[in-house]
Amino acid sequence: MAIDINLPDEKGHFGEFGGRYVSETLIPALTELQNAYEEAKKDPNFQKEIDYYLKNYVGRPTPLYFAERMTRELGGAKIYLKREDVCHTGAHKINNTIGQALLAERMKKNRIIAETGAGQHGVATATVSALFNKDCTVYMGEEDTRRQAINVFRMELLGTKVFPVTSGTKTLKDAMNEAMRDWVTNVRDTFYIIGSVAGPHPYPMMVRDFQSVIGRETKKQILEAEGRLPDLLVACVGGGSNAMGLFYPFVEDEEVKKLGVEAAGLGIDTEHHSATISVGSVGVLHGSKTYLLQDENGQVKGAHSIAAGLDYPGVGPEHSYFNDMGAVDYTAVTDKEALEGFSFLSKTEGIIPALETSHAIAQVMKAAPKMSKDEIVIICLSGRGDKDIHTVTDLE
Amino acid sequence: MNRIEEKFSVAGDGGRSALVCYLTAGDPSIDVTRDIVLELEKNGADIIELGIPFSDPMADGPTIQLASERALANGTTIHDVINLSKELREHTEIPIILFGYYNPFFTYGLEKFARDAKEAGVDGILVVDLPPEESGEFKKHLDNNDLNLIFLLAPTSTEKRIDLVADNAGGFIYLVSITGVTGSRPGMEYSLSSLTKDIKEKSGLPVGIGFGVSTPEQAKDISNYADAVIVGSAFVRIIEKNGNKRDILLKEIGEFTNSLSSSCVKS
Numbered sequence: 001m002a003i004d005i006n007l008p009d010e011k012g013h014f015g016e017f018g019g020r021y022v023s024e025t026l027i028p029a030l031t032e033l034q035n036a037y038e039e040a041k042k043d044p045n046f047q048k049e050i051d052y053y054l055k056n057y058v059g060r061p062t063p064l065y066f067a068e069r070m071t072r073e074l075g076g077a078k079i080y081l082k083r084e085d086v087c088h089t090g091a092h093k094i095n096n097t098i099g100q101a102l103l104a105e106r107m108k109k110n111r112i113i114a115e116t117g118a119g120q121h122g123v124a125t126a127t128v129s130a131l132f133n134k135d136c137t138v139y140m141g142e143e144d145t146r147r148q149a150i151n152v153f154r155m156e157l158l159g160t161k162v163f164p165v166t167s168g169t170k171t172l173k174d175a176m177n178e179a180m181r182d183w184v185t186n187v188r189d190t191f192y193i194i195g196s197v198a199g200p201h202p203y204p205m206m207v208r209d210f211q212s213v214i215g216r217e218t219k220k221q222i223l224e225a226e227g228r229l230p231d232l233l234v235a236c237v238g239g240g241s242n243a244m245g246l247f248y249p250f251v252e253d254e255e256v257k258k259l260g261v262e263a264a265g266l267g268i269d270t271e272h273h274s275a276t277i278s279v280g281s282v283g284v285l286h287g288s289k290t291y292l293l294q295d296e297n298g299q300v301k302g303a304h305s306i307a308a309g310l311d312y313p314g315v316g317p318e319h320s321y322f323n324d325m326g327a328v329d330y331t332a333v334t335d336k337e338a339l340e341g342f343s344f345l346s347k348t349e350g351i352i353p354a355l356e357t358s359h360a361i362a363q364v365m366k367a368a369p370k371m372s373k374d375e376i377v378i379i380c381l382s383g384r385g386d387k388d389i390h391t392v393t394d395l396e
Numbered sequence: 397m398n399r400i401e402e403k404f405s406v407a408g409d410g411g412r413s414a415l416v417c418y419l420t421a422g423d424p425s426i427d428v429t430r431d432i433v434l435e436l437e438k439n440g441a442d443i444i445e446l447g448i449p450f451s452d453p454m455a456d457g458p459t460i461q462l463a464s465e466r467a468l469a470n471g472t473t474i475h476d477v478i479n480l481s482k483e484l485r486e487h488t489e490i491p492i493i494l495f496g497y498y499n500p501f502f503t504y505g506l507e508k509f510a511r512d513a514k515e516a517g518v519d520g521i522l523v524v525d526l527p528p529e530e531s532g533e534f535k536k537h538l539d540n541n542d543l544n545l546i547f548l549l550a551p552t553s554t555e556k557r558i559d560l561v562a563d564n565a566g567g568f569i570y571l572v573s574i575t576g577v578t579g580s581r582p583g584m585e586y587s588l589s590s591l592t593k594d595i596k597e598k599s600g601l602p603v604g605i606g607f608g609v610s611t612p613e614q615a616k617d618i619s620n621y622a623d624a625v626i627v628g629s630a631f632v633r634i635i636e637k638n639g640n641k642r643d644i645l646l647k648e649i650g651e652f653t654n655s656l657s658s659s660c661v662k663s
Binding site for chain 1: 461552
C-alpha cells in the first residue's frame, strides 16, 4: 500500500494511529481548535502573518550549511546541516509556537499553557507569549526543572510561570498530563500549545504543518546547492517534531531515505531508554494511538535519555504510521554515543549541538563513512547545546 | 433487565436517586477494596465503580492520581480488578462498573476483556478517554457480551455531542458536573438541571452527576433532577486518611455512605 500524505482523515487517523482519545470535556475544545485551524489555513493572511514572523522574528530561512570538516573527518557522504539551532530561542520549536500563538490570537484566547521537557518548547512558548502579550503557564517535570535550570530561568525572565510537576515520573509525560488537566479546567479561555507532533487530533497535523517549513526550505536549498535531492535525511525523534518537519515534504520522494534516531539511553536491552518505535508496542497515551513504552498490563513506563527532550515514552502517531508503512526507518543511539556526537560536532565545526540533536549526529558518524563521497546526507540540527553544558560538564 | 437497569428502576419507583460510589481498586489493597465494597452496599450504595489504576490518569485530580499511584505500587493490574469483581459476585448482586483509561483495556485485548469481564459478573464499562468516535470496536465486543458502555457528557458538550453520546450510550449517562478533573470543588456549576433534562429526553437513559460531589447536601440537590449521584474522591480521601487501619476505615466509609444514601431522596 502506498504512503498517503493526505492524512490524517477527518477523525485524525493516520492509518490505525492517531485519533482523539480524550475525555468528553475536551472534545468541544478540540473541535473548536480544529475548525479554527482549518479556517486559518484557508486564509492567505494567516500564512502571511506566519511568514512575517518567521522571517523577521525567528530569522528564517535558516541556512543549509555544508559541514566540510565533518564530511572530511568521516570520509564518506557529503554532510549538510539544516541550521535550526540559529532560530530565535535556539531550536526549531519556535516554528510551531509562532503558528499556534497566531492561532490563539485569532481564537481570542488570552491564556496560554504548554508542557515542556528540555525546556526548549517552554522557552519558545514563553517567548511568543511575551511577543503577543499572553498570560502563560508552562508545566515542567520537577526532575527536568533541575536538569534544565537555565531554561526555567529564561522562561521566568520572559514573564512565564513555570509549574514544577511532581506526579508520576516527574518528567515530560507527567508535565503533559498536568497541562491537559489545566486545559480541561480552564478550557474556555485557554489555548494549549503542544510542542510536538503528539497529542489528540488536530495537534499532530497542526504541529507537522507548522514545522514543515524546515523540509520545504531544505528541499529548495539542496536543489540550489547540489542540483539534486539528498540521499538521506537524519533527525532525532522524541515526540518527533523536528524529524516530521524535515521528512514530511520529502515523503513522496521515495529515493530520499529518511532515518529517525531515537534515544537508546543506557541501551535498548535495558529498562532505561526512550526508543519508543524501536522496541515499544501500540497503545494509547495523551490522546492518540501510537507506539508506546509500556508494561504487559498497559501501564506506561518511564523513559530515559540523557537528552530531556527525548525523554518521552510515546511518539507522534504519524511517525508510527511512517514506520509501519516503511516510509521512514527508525534506529536508536545511546547516551554515550550521543555525547560523542556532541563533542565531535563542537570540535569539527564549532557548533555545539543540543544533546537531542547529538543523537542524529552520532548516527551520521556511523552511517556516513559507509556511504560514497557523491552521496548527500542532511542532518536536522534541531537545537543548540548551551542548555546542556551543565549536564555534560557534570559527567566529566 | 440487567442489574444496572433494575437498580435505576427500583430507585426511581421509590422516589430516590441511585448512589454510585467510586473506589480505586487496590487502594489500599485488593482485599480491603473488597471489604469496602461490601460495606458500601450495606450502607445504601446502589452501584459500584471500580477504578482500574493507570500510570497517566489525565482526567483525575490529585486525590485519585495518588490513589492510582498507591494501587500501582501495590502491583494492582486489570487482571486483579476482574478477579475482584468475580469474588464480589460470590457475595453481592450490586451492579459493578469498571472505570478506567483506555490503554489497559486495549493492551488486555478488547474482545478477551469483554468476555472475561462478563464472566466475572461485571455490568458496565466506563472509559474516560474513549469518546464515541473511537469506541466502535470496543462497543461491538461489549455489546456481544451484554455489557453496557457508559459515556460521559460535560457542561461544554454541544447539542451534536449530546446526540452522538445518546445514540451510543448504554446503562446510564455520566454527566460531569464541572469542567475540570475529578475531586471536590465548592459550588456546583449553573443549569445542570436543564442540561440533565435535555440529555434524559434525548437518550431515554438515566443520568448521573459526578466530579466534585462530596456532601449529603449536594446529593440531595442533585437527587431533585438527576437519577444518580456519583461520589468518588470523597471516598478516596477517607481511604487515604486511614490507609490500612481497616476497621476505622470501614466504619468511616459506612457512616459517610449512610449520610449520602439517606440524602438521595427526591423532595
